[in-house]
């Protein structure tokens with residue numbers, strides 16, 4: 012401080028001696044991986060358990076703070092390789108769901124949907140479920156009963172979901188909500204590279220010279236990835252963002268292409284057209300490493316910038332700028348997410364980006380490559396081990412005889428007993444409506460909010476004779492079930508997840524589940540036992556499942572064999588393929604120029620743009636697009652209960668351009684061919700005049716997915732969430748959203764505070780959320 | 786201060802409010818956040834700007850200067866502490882004096898609350914919660930050298946002008962390199978009061 016006499020009047024505290032810091036937890040707050048046997052309590056009885064966030068595909072490392080009674084009560088940032096202490100608000104507040112008062116703690120049951128739920132014993136719930144499965148399957152065949160898993164589950168559990176459907180239920184109908192996430196990218200990567208994952212680790216972003224982000228609101232959906240983006244910017248990398256909205260990332264981009272939703276592949280074809288015209292392709296690379304180049308070249312000739320500009324609603328010069336920036340950069344990278352994947356041409360969109368990387372030789376080098384950003388924590392790992400309708404463990408195809416034989420051997424069943432491929436999640440709902448599927452178990456998913464065209468989804472579920480749901484909160488979907496099994500949160504069990512880089516990380520159990528709550532593993536094994544397949548499901552815990560999974564994946568492209576719990580505890584995670592226990596993992600693919608196709612080449616695919624499935628007309632002239640907000644996660648079943656997140660973004664809105672004459676906060680009715688709903692308007696120049704945006708985390712009456720279309724990509728079967736035709740109208744009032752409960756650990760206090768700068772309580776969403784008023 | 790301190794870089798802020806949530810988790814005011822997040826150009830842009838206590842130091846912080854109870858103490862390393870609960874009378878003078886709109890009054894407890902640079906953490910060498918978690922580095926904790934090593938060419942300002950007063954702060958703000966102004970204007974000139982032009 013200064014020598015000013017007024018300052019001297021102030022008592023000053025002595026600076027504290029860091030060596031006086033309490034031992035124990037503080038000592039290892041900065042550390043990375045700590046083996047389980049070394050966690051210990053500090054003098055206050057607090058233990059920090061290293062684990063990862065349960066939400067998005069970044070999989071940030073964090074510590075859960077556990078009190079001396081063994082209960083999770085807080086979070087502490089962790090210096091993990093992925094996030095280096097950073098967390099987003101979802102990660103910071105995630106711990107509040109562990110001991111939330113809304114947790115389900117006893118099985119709920121009712122014999123018909125007209126009755127109320129009653130709490131029952133585990134035996135009664137399990138026996139009733141098994142009797143219904145048996146009844147339905149005896150009357151209508153094994154395939155009349157289906158299973159829908161989730162990509163928030165640990166990989167061990169997703170492995171069990173696939174095995175349970177095929178071995179215990181003996182049904183072909185199994186799929187998972189990752190179908191709504193990154194399957195388009197998965198399909199494209201598989202076609203082009205023979206491997207289904209991002210080609211580069213996040214850390215490569217720091218090395219690139221040009222970063223192209225397509226259809227990804229990184230700042231809100233994967234906030235912690237932003238540090239890599241800004242890190243690249245610090246090094247001088249240019250940033251290109253393709254997004255109909257000016258998101259926080261787009262705001263600072265060198266080139267922000269605000270194209271019309273549903274026109275991505277026309278845009279990328281035009282970019283490739285310019286690259287060819289200007290002689291910026293890497294012909295040596297193409298000749299050595301790619302097939303299909305001639306056909307691709309011939310196709311994109313039909314997409315000059317002048318034509319694409321008309322389709323995409325962007326200036327032709329921007330297309331030229333993007334082409335030059337991307338192709339001339341010594342190292343360039345493309346990352347994309349649901350913005351280009353959630354389309355009836357999602358696979359094609361991803362393929363058009365891959366064509367761009369391949370034609371310029373930006374593949375398989377430090378700072379050069381491609382990646383898709385997974386929305387769900389285990390969106391990547393969730394489909395690798397057989398939870399998807401067409402996949403067996405290790406990413407094997409259920410249509411391939413050799414693959415079927417290998418898995419039947421591991422599972423100890425006859426090949427004739429293994430059902431064929433089933434249908435995708437949305438198709439299963441259509442089958443439920445047609446009564447081809449009459450019974451369903453859903454595990455940690457919430458299709459009532461997350462699937463498109465709510466009316467169809469509700470009708471499908473209502474038509475089932477029996478529906479059981481696993482969850483730890485009573486989701487909108489669980490509220491429709493006959494049986495609800497209360498299961499553990501991520502903090503109450505061990506398991507692994509694979510993040511967007513395909514890095515396998517281990518989550519560690521931080522507390523015992525509340526009495527009455529069981530792990531999903533236990534429930535599946537108990538059901539299997541009662542269905543007569545107990546010997547195939549004799550798993551005591553996650554580790555035993557993981558060891559079977561490792562063996563089941565050995566020798567495949569998705570090789571997990573070399574990954575063990577011990578290795579994961581010692582390292583910051585291991586990236587598959589990892590074929591042996593001394594193999595370091597494979598963070599960057601194709602460094603030797605070889606892909607996973609038998610010929611080692613990149614198989615470039617021809618992409619033709621076609622218009623979205625829901626046509627525009629005079630009644631529906633605008634494009635509706637949907638997405639996420641930073642405070643909420645997917646269907647909101649988890650985050651809509653956490654006070655701080657609810658306060659940050661209490662309800663959805665419809666984002667529209669000022670040219671429509673609405674005032675901020677005014678009710679606006681959004682009408683599509685599926686229905687209409689009223690939202691407060693968020694009037695902003697940060698969106699195209701012909702586009703409306705609604706975040707989708709809320710149930711009816713403010714559910715974006717009551718308006719979206721259930722059209723699917725023919726290859727990946729992903730729904731076309733990101734574009735449908737709509738119109739907007741003035742409305743009288745905004746539909747009420749039920750007040751959400753507030754979590755413990757959060758003290759609501761604005762009314763007890765005054766500050767000179769406090770704005771009045773918001774009547775409409777401001778900015779992307781509400782302005783902080785505390 | 787300018788030893789280890791917080792640097793605010795609004796250009797990086799994505800408005801995620803991780804800082805706000807993290808501040809709620811800090812042990813020194815668990816459950817309450819002391820950070821503002823302002824949307825500076827609503828309706829046109831998603832730009833946002835976090836404000837933490839700037840730990841003013843000229844010669845004592847305005848909040849401390851006006852406190853009749855001498856409740857706001859300043860540490861030797863320049864951290865302006867939250868009001869001492871044994872002295873604070875909840876008069877809100879500090880609320881009115883602070884040019885950055887930082888202190889709050891808990892009306893029920895009649896006590897002031899404000900950011901104290903996570904003294905429970907910084908005293909032990911840990912970064913404050915907000916700057917630890919900020920996914921973008923819009924809030925950065927460290928020395929100026931550490932900041933410049935990570936972000937070549939970065940320019941910061943630690944003096945702000947409000948009308949005719951200048952306030953020097955312990956927390957610094959990243960300013961555009963091509964438009965460095967010393968000090969940075971912190972407020973608009975007062976032009977009109979009750980409809981009367983008060984310019985001289």
Ligand code: SF4
Nearest residue numbers: 064067070071099102
């Ligand atoms: S939601 Fe994603 S970015 Fe946020 S803390 Fe969790 S893993 Fe990290």
Ligand code: SF4
Nearest residue numbers: 798799801802804919
């Ligand atoms: S955490 Fe960082 S990026 Fe997020 S709002 Fe706060 S300052 Fe901005």
Ligand code: SF4
Nearest residue numbers: 838839841846848883
């Ligand atoms: S910013 Fe406000 S509260 Fe912080 S030291 Fe300055 S005057 Fe005090």
